[in-house]
Amino acid sequence: MHGGGSGTRHEHAGQPVTAVGTASAADRGRQPVAGGVIEADALTVRYGMITALDALTVTVHAGVTGLVGANGAGKSTLIKVLLGLLNPTAGQAAVFGRDCATDGFEIRTMTGYMPEHDCLPPDVTATELMTHLGRMSGLPATAARERAADSLRHVGLYEERYRQIGTYSTGMKQRVKLAQALVGDPQLLLLDEPTNGLDPAGRNQMLELIARIGAEFAISILVASHLLGEIEQICDHLVAIDSGRLLRADSVSSITQASPVVFVEVDDGLPELQAELARRGLRPVGYQRGLLIEVDGPEAYDMIRDVVADLGLPLIRMAQRRHRIEELFRADPAMIEVTGATSVS
Numbered sequence: 001m002h003g004g005g006s007g008t009r010h011e012h013a014g015q016p017v018t019a020v021g022t023a024s025a026a027d028r029g030r031q032p033v034a035g036g037v038i039e040a041d042a043l044t045v046r047y048g049m050i051t052a053l054d055a056l057t058v059t060v061h062a063g064v065t066g067l068v069g070a071n072g073a074g075k076s077t078l079i080k081v082l083l084g085l086l087n088p089t090a091g092q093a094a095v096f097g098r099d100c101a102t103d104g105f106e107i108r109t110m111t112g113y114m115p116e117h118d119c120l121p122p123d124v125t126a127t128e129l130m131t132h133l134g135r136m137s138g139l140p141a142t143a144a145r146e147r148a149a150d151s152l153r154h155v156g157l158y159e160e161r162y163r164q165i166g167t168y169s170t171g172m173k174q175r176v177k178l179a180q181a182l183v184g185d186p187q188l189l190l191l192d193e194p195t196n197g198l199d200p201a202g203r204n205q206m207l208e209l210i211a212r213i214g215a216e217f218a219i220s221i222l223v224a225s226h227l228l229g230e231i232e233q234i235c236d237h238l239v240a241i242d243s244g245r246l247l248r249a250d251s252v253s254s255i256t257q258a259s260p261v262v263f264v265e266v267d268d269g270l271p272e273l274q275a276e277l278a279r280r281g282l283r284p285v286g287y288q289r290g291l292l293i294e295v296d297g298p299e300a301y302d303m304i305r306d307v308v309a310d311l312g313l314p315l316i317r318m319a320q321r322r323h324r325i326e327e328l329f330r331a332d333p334a335m336i337e338v339t340g341a342t343s344v345s
Contacts, residue, residue, distance in 0.1 A: 012299050019190040036061045037188060037220045038082060042091035043124070044138060045077050045244075054244040055091065057122060060222060064214040066231030066238045067224040074244040075224040076116065082222075095188065112181030116192040116224075122166025126176050128153055128181050129165065137184050151179040155209060171202035176207065189213070189221045195230060203227075207234050261321045264304060265290030267314035276307050292321065 036059035080086035084104015134144030240247040
C-alpha cells in the first residue's frame with residue numbers, strides 16, 4: 001500500500017504494505033529534478049497476449065497531473081512500473097531520474113502510493129496504522145506518533161483517529177489511504193482512483209484535499225482517474241492514454257482552450273435564427289437547446305448579434321465554446337459537423 005523505505009514488507013488484510021522512506025523533506029531539499037519527475041521512454045508492458053502499455057513515451061513535470069483513460073487503459077499498470085513493482089517488457093521509466101527497473105527501492109522511499117482498492121486492516125485504529133508505518137520508515141516512537149497525528153489531521157480524521165478502521169465509512173477509509181500515502185513525507189504521490197466509491201459530496205472533499213496538498217506541501221501528484229471532470233478541476237497537466245498508448249500530454253488549460261465555435265441559445269425562435277444565419281453564409285448546427293456556429297473573426301460575432309436583434313429574439317446566452325477533455329476520447333458529432341475536425345488539435 002505504501003511506498004517503501006526500509007524495504008520490509010508486512011501483510012495487512014491480505015495486502016502488502018511497504019514501509020515509507022526515512023529521508024525528510026528538509027534532507028531531500030524538495031529540489032526539482034532535471035527533465036521531469038516521471039519519464040517514460042517507449043515503455044511497453046505485456047501480459048501474455050495482452051498489451052497493457054504500448055510504447056508509451058511521456059514526461060511528467062512537477063505539479064498535479066491527471067492520468068486519464070478508461071478502465072483497462074493501462075493506468076494502474078503504469079503506476080506499478082513507476083513504483084518498481086513491475087518490470088516492463090520493453091522500454092524504460094524513471095522517477096526523479098532513478099530507473100524504475102533497478103532503483104525501485106529508492107523510488108519507494110520518495111513516493112507515497114494510494115491504491116484503488118480497499119486494503120486497510122479493519123481491526124486497528126487509524127492512529128495505530130499510521131504510527132506503525134512511521135516506525136517502519138525509521139522514525140522514533142514519539143516522532144512516529146506525531147507524524148501519524150499530522151497526517152490524519154491533514155485529511156480531516158484527527159477527531160476519529162482512535163476508532164477502528166473497520167467502523168469507518170467508505171469516505172473515511174479513502175482518507176486513511178491518503179493519510180498513509182502522506183505519512184512518509186513523500187516527494188511524489190501516486191493516487192489510483194482516489195474518489196472510487198465516494199458519493200458526490202465525498203468526491204468533492206477528496207478533490208479539495210488533493211488540490212490543497214499539491215498547492216501547500218510542494219508535493220508532485222499523479223492522479224489516475226477515469227472521471228474526466230474531476231481531473232479538470234484539480235490538475236495542472238494531463239496525460240491521456242487509451243489501450244496503453246499515449247493520446248496527448250499537455251496542460252489542462254491548453255487542452256480545454258477556447259475553440260473557434262460560438263454557442264448561441266435563445267428562448268424562442270431557434271429555427272428562424274438558424275435559417276437566417278445560414279442565409280447570411282454561416283453554418284449553424286443545432287446542439288442541445290441552441291446552435292453551434294464556427295466563427296472566423298469579430299465580424300461573425302457582430303453578425304450573430306445583429307440577426308438575433310433583427311428577429312427580436314430573447315437572447316439567453318452567446319459564449320465561445322471551450323474544448324472538453326472528453327473530446328480526446330470521443331469526438332462530438334456536432335463539433336465535427338461544425339468544424340470538420342475529428343479531434344482536438
